[in-house]
Every structure is written in C-alpha cells, then in structure tokens.
Amino acid sequence: MLRIRNLEAGYNSLKVLKKISMHVSSGEIVTIIGANGAGKTTLLKTISGLIKARAGEIVFEKKDIVPLAPEKIVLLGCSLVPEGRQVFATLTVKENLILGAYVQYRRKRTDEVSEDMDRIFKLFPVLKERGRQLAGTLSGGEQQMLAIGRALMSRPKLIMMDEPSMGLAPLIVKDIFNIIRKLGEEGSTVLLVEQNAKAALGIADRGYVLETGRIILEEKAEELLMNKDVQRAYLGRDLDSEVEIK
Amino acid sequence: MQFGSIRYNTDTPELLFRYGMNWEFFFQYIIAGITYGTIYAVVAIGFNIIYNATGIINFAQGEFVMIGGMTAVTFSHFMPLPFAIASAVLVTMITGGVIEILFIRWLYKPSVIRMIIITIGLSILIREMSMHIWGESVRALPYFTGTSVSSINLGGVYISPQVVWVVGISAIAVVCLNFFFSYTLLGRQMRACSANRDAARLCGINAGNMVTLSFMLSAAIGALAGCVVSPITYVQYDSGTPLAIKGFTVAILGGLGNSMAAVGAGMILGVLESFSIWIMPAAYKDAISITILLLILFLRPSGIFGSAEVSRLKEF
Numbered sequence: 001m002l003r004i005r006n007l008e009a010g011y012n013s014l015k016v017l018k019k020i021s022m023h024v025s026s027g028e029i030v031t032i033i034g035a036n037g038a039g040k041t042t043l044l045k046t047i048s049g050l051i052k053a054r055a056g057e058i059v060f061e062k063k064d065i066v067p068l069a070p071e072k073i074v075l076l077g078c079s080l081v082p083e084g085r086q087v088f089a090t091l092t093v094k095e096n097l098i099l100g101a102y103v104q105y106r107r108k109r110t111d112e113v114s115e116d117m118d119r120i121f122k123l124f125p126v127l128k129e130r131g132r133q134l135a136g137t138l139s140g141g142e143q144q145m146l147a148i149g150r151a152l153m154s155r156p157k158l159i160m161m162d163e164p165s166m167g168l169a170p171l172i173v174k175d176i177f178n179i180i181r182k183l184g185e186e187g188s189t190v191l192l193v194e195q196n197a198k199a200a201l202g203i204a205d206r207g208y209v210l211e212t213g214r215i216i217l218e219e220k221a222e223e224l225l226m227n228k229d230v231q232r233a234y235l236g237r238d239l240d241s242e243v244e245i246k
Numbered sequence: 247m248q249f250g251s252i253r254y255n256t257d258t259p260e261l262l263f264r265y266g267m268n269w270e271f272f273f274q275y276i277i278a279g280i281t282y283g284t285i286y287a288v289v290a291i292g293f294n295i296i297y298n299a300t301g302i303i304n305f306a307q308g309e310f311v312m313i314g315g316m317t318a319v320t321f322s323h324f325m326p327l328p329f330a331i332a333s334a335v336l337v338t339m340i341t342g343g344v345i346e347i348l349f350i351r352w353l354y355k356p357s358v359i360r361m362i363i364i365t366i367g368l369s370i371l372i373r374e375m376s377m378h379i380w381g382e383s384v385r386a387l388p389y390f391t392g393t394s395v396s397s398i399n400l401g402g403v404y405i406s407p408q409v410v411w412v413v414g415i416s417a418i419a420v421v422c423l424n425f426f427f428s429y430t431l432l433g434r435q436m437r438a439c440s441a442n443r444d445a446a447r448l449c450g451i452n453a454g455n456m457v458t459l460s461f462m463l464s465a466a467i468g469a470l471a472g473c474v475v476s477p478i479t480y481v482q483y484d485s486g487t488p489l490a491i492k493g494f495t496v497a498i499l500g501g502l503g504n505s506m507a508a509v510g511a512g513m514i515l516g517v518l519e520s521f522s523i524w525i526m527p528a529a530y531k532d533a534i535s536i537t538i539l540l541l542i543l544f545l546r547p548s549g550i551f552g553s554a555e556v557s558r559l560k561e562f
Contacts, residue, residue: 048448050444050447050448069447069452070444070447070448071447071450071451071452071453074447074448074449074450075450079448080448082444082445082448086442086444086445086448087442087445088437088438088441088442088445088446089441089442090437090440090441091434091437091438091441095434095437095438098431098434099434099435099438099446099449099451100449102431102435102449102450102451103449103450105431106450150449151448154449154450
C-alpha cells in the first residue's frame with residue numbers, strides 16, 4: 001500500500017532522513033520505534049506532504065505522492081494524526097469531526113458522514129458527551145481521541161499516528177493502544193510511530209527501528225521484542241547489569 | 247444645525263453649551279455614536295477576518311473601504327444605486343483576492359512583521375493609484391432614501407434615513423458573516439485554518455485558498471461599509487486611513503479576532519467620540535481613539551471582551 005525508497009528529507013541545511021526504505025502492506029499495523037530526534041516525526045510529516053522530500057520516492061497505492069500537497073494526499077486516503085494532537089482548539093468537538101470529514105464532502109460522499117460520526121462516537125463515547133465543548137478544553141487523552149477520530153472521519157486507507165501516547169497518563173495510554181489494536185482488527189492499515197516501544201510492538205505486526213535518520217532494523221514485532229539490542233536500547237532492559245547479578 | 251444629519255462635528259461645542267444637555271440631545275448623540283460605531287465595527291470585522299486567517303493585521307483595510315465607496319460612486323453614474331453598490335462590492339472583493347494572490351500567497355512562511363510592512367506598502371500604493379484614477383475631489387453616493395435634510399421622527403428623536411441604512415445593512419452583514427463562520431462548511435474550514443493551519447491541511451483543506459477567501463471577504467465587507475457610509479462622511483482617495491485607524495482601535499478594544507466583541511467595542515468608541523464633542527473641541531475627536539488604543543494596549547492587550555478561555559486557546 002505504501003512503499004518508500006531511498007527517501008531523504010530535512011529542514012533547511014539539516015538532513016534528517018537518510019536513504020529511508022520501507023513499506024506498509026494493506027491490513028498491517030506497522031510501527032516505527034526510535035529515540036528522540038531519530039527522525040520519526042520527520043518521516044511521517046514527509047509522507048503526509050508537510051515536509052517536501054529531497055530525494056527518493058513515496059508510492060501510495062501505485063501513485064508517487066512526493067510532489068503532492070498535503071491536502072491532495074489526504075484526499076487519496078492517507079491521513080496523519082499529528083504529534084501533540086493538534087485539534088482545532090477554538091472549534092467544538094463536533095466541528096472538529098466534521099472538518100475531519102472534509103475530504104468525504106470533496107469526494108461527494110456526504111451521506112457517509114453521519115454514519116462515520118456515529119461510529120466514532122461508539123469508539124469514543126466521551127466525545128459524544130462533549131460534542132458541543134470547545135476542543136481546547138478537553139483533557140489530553142480526550143484530545144488524542146478526538147485527533148484519531150478526526151483522522152478516521154476521512155475514511156483513510158492508511159492512518160498514520162505520531163506518538164499517540166505522548167504526555168498521557170498510563171491508563172489512558174492503554175485505552176489508546178486498545179483502540180489502535182481494535183482498528184487493526186477491523187482491517188485498518190496503521191503506521192504507528194512511538195517512543196513507547198514496548199506498547200507499540202505489543203500491538204504491531206511488524207516494526208522498524210529508526211536511528212539517527214536511518215532504518216537499522218526491520219523485523220516482525222515479536223522478534224523485535226526479543227531482540228537483545230532493541231531490548232537494551234528501547235525497552236529499558238539493562239542486560240549488562242543482569243549479567244553482573246548472575 | 248440639522249439634527250437629522252450627524253454632520254455635527256462642524257458645529258462648535260458653544261452651541262451645545264447654550265442649549266445645555268437634555269434628553270433629546272442625549273439621544274442624538276447616542277444615535278450619532280451608534281452610526282459611526284457601526285462603521286468602525288464593520289471595518290474592525292474586516293481586520294479580524296484576515297487576522298484570524300493569517301495572523302496579520304492588514305493595514306490596507308481602510309483602502310478597501312475607500313475603493314468600495316469610490317467605485318460605487320463611479321458606477322452610480324451608469325446604473326441604479328443597488329446595482330452600483332453590488333458591483334462596487336464585487337470589484338473590491340476581486341481586488342482583495344488579487345492582492346492576496348499577487349503579494350501574499352507566494353511568500354514562503356513570511357514573518358508577521360514582513361506581512362505587516364507589505365500591507366502598509368499596499369495601502370500607500372492603493373491610495374496613490376486611486377488619486378490617479380479618481381483625482382483629489384471629494385465624492386459621495388446619494389442618500390439611499392430621502393435627502394440629506396429628510397429625517398425620521400422616532401419619539402422626538404430625529405434620525406437621518408441614512409443612519410437606518412448604515413445600521414441596518416451593517417447588522418445584516420454581521421449576522422450573515424456570523425452564520426457563515428458558525429454553520430457553513432466553508433466558514434468552518436476558515437476557522438479551522440486559523441486555529442491550526444497544518445492540522446487543517448491534514449484534513450484536506452486548502453489553506454492557501456482560505457487565506458485568499460479571507461482577503462476577499464474582508465474586502466467585500468469593507469467595501470459595503472464604504473458604500474453605506476459615503477453619503478454621510480463622503481469619500482476621497484485618502485479617506486481610508488482614518489477609518490482604518492478607528493477600525494483597528496475597535497478591533498484591539500474588542501480583542502483581536504473576536505468579531506462579535508468588535509460590534510460592542512465599535513459602539514463604545516462611536517458613542518465616546520460623539521459625546522467628546524460635548525466636553526472638548528471637535529478637533530480632539532480623533533485623539534479619543536488613539537488614546538483608547540494606547541490605554542488598551544498598555545492595560546488589557548487581550549481587549550475588554552477578551553474571554554480568558556478562548557484567548558488561552560489561541561496561539562497569540
């Protein structure tokens with residue numbers, strides 16, 4: 001569904017992504033883990049068109065999307081839930097969702113919007129309760145739910161999520177990951193970028209490890225969880241000290 | 247002194263002192279204040295529309311008002327008044343859109359200061375061009391109904407019919423705008439762009455077009471204000487700037503970006519100005535708005551109506 005070859009991108013003189021190649025197949029949950037500053041957010045921003053790629057290609061559904069503007073890429077069915085939620089703070093929850101469905105209006109699928117809205121409200125009942133509230137007054141977890149809901153309203157073929165667990169309480173994080181798992185079970189294709197590697201690998205089918213702008217590892221999620229290097233670097237398991245204890 | 251008209255500021259305050267203040271005068275002042283206040287509010291709303299979409303203050307806003315008035319006067323020689331006004335609004339609207347496309351759109355992530363300087367430059371450019379097109383003569387549309395001396399008696403208070411037109415048309419425009427922003431998909435798209443531009447693009451909204459649209463809308467409402475007020479205040483190639491200053495004061499007074507508050511703030515400034523004639527020479531009338539502007543910027547930059555909740559949710 002999504003295939004990236006030798007992608008390079010960055011900000012001004014700074015080159016962040018170096019020869020990234022990866023792919024996401026239909027129906028998969030793929031996660032990209034990596035430390036702060038590895039380029040995870042830059043990668044998603046480049047795919048969604050907010051940052052222009054300098055070299056390489058990004059093929060979404062057999063179409064090269066590198067030259068397209070973000071609004072065109074969304075229309076093709078590739079939606080991003082941006083880092084830090086980025087809800088429309090001064091608009092109500094319901095208006096946020098309606099705007100999420102904007103591409104549906106563009107596709108002349110107006111009749112599906114209210115149906116989708118009901119689906120989102122079933123997925124996140126709290127959003128229904130707060131429908132008339134300004135989005136900026138929601139809690140962090142609720143805003144994250146709204147951001148995911150807003151992206152889902154566009155009926156994406158591929159939904160990309162940038163750090164959905166960032167700054168949320170552990171209990172809420174669990175909720176959010178359950179929802180992502182549920183989306184995967186329903187057949188959605190998800191590209192998930194996370195610092196919380198353990199949780200992300202727990203629900204993903206496949207994972208990539210991104211380090212200083214390069215993909216250094218690609219494995220099935222279970223195998224990455226077992227990988228000693230990944231455990232040491234990203235899962236917080238200190239193998240050296242374990243050896244000493246023995 | 248013609249009470250029906252509000253060209254009171256040519257009279258000296260001595261006249262008022264001789265008559266003393268009574269209820270009839272009081273209402274005349276209120277009505278004069280409301281008339282001017284309405285226009286200030288409409289100009290302020292023009293500021294707010296562009297501010298909300300781009301985060302910049304468009305200092306060429308007053309010129310939109312002037313272009314509206316001037317083109318309406320020109321058109322009124324060829325066609326009936328309603329058509330002349332409609333065409334003038336349309337022409338100004340297109341001008342606004344063209345200005346955005348030519349001067350703003352292609353800038354890549356411009357700083358706010360750069361955009362502001364561009365709009366100041368544009369206002370000078372438009373003013374000079376207008377002087378070459380229309381000359382320096384003062385023009386005015388005819389009164390929409392009646393003449394400059396006709397008046398409506400409203401329980402002992404005489405109002406010029408044009409006052410009713412000014413307040414009525416402006417009120418309708420404000421209500422329509424409010425409806426547009428609150429309930430239409432296009433209006434919501436514009437609000438989404440102002441709330442979070444990148445997130446709006448990620449929803450598939452063309453943010454660039456929304457900015458063009460905001461310039462067109464702002465130009466249109468400015469032109470409408472220019473048309474309705476021109477029988478009372480007249481219009482000249484440089485009459486935009488003073489209006490822009492008043493409108494800017496009102497926009498700041500109400501809280502930048504808050505159009506409903508601008509209406510209230512417009513009334514406050516209009517009435518204050520009109521009562522100021524009673525206690526000090528008319529020449530100081532314009533000083534009122536500058537004083538208010540400074541006071542507000544020093545004491546309460548979020549505006550008197552700035553709601554704590556909403557302003558906290560805004561970027562700046």
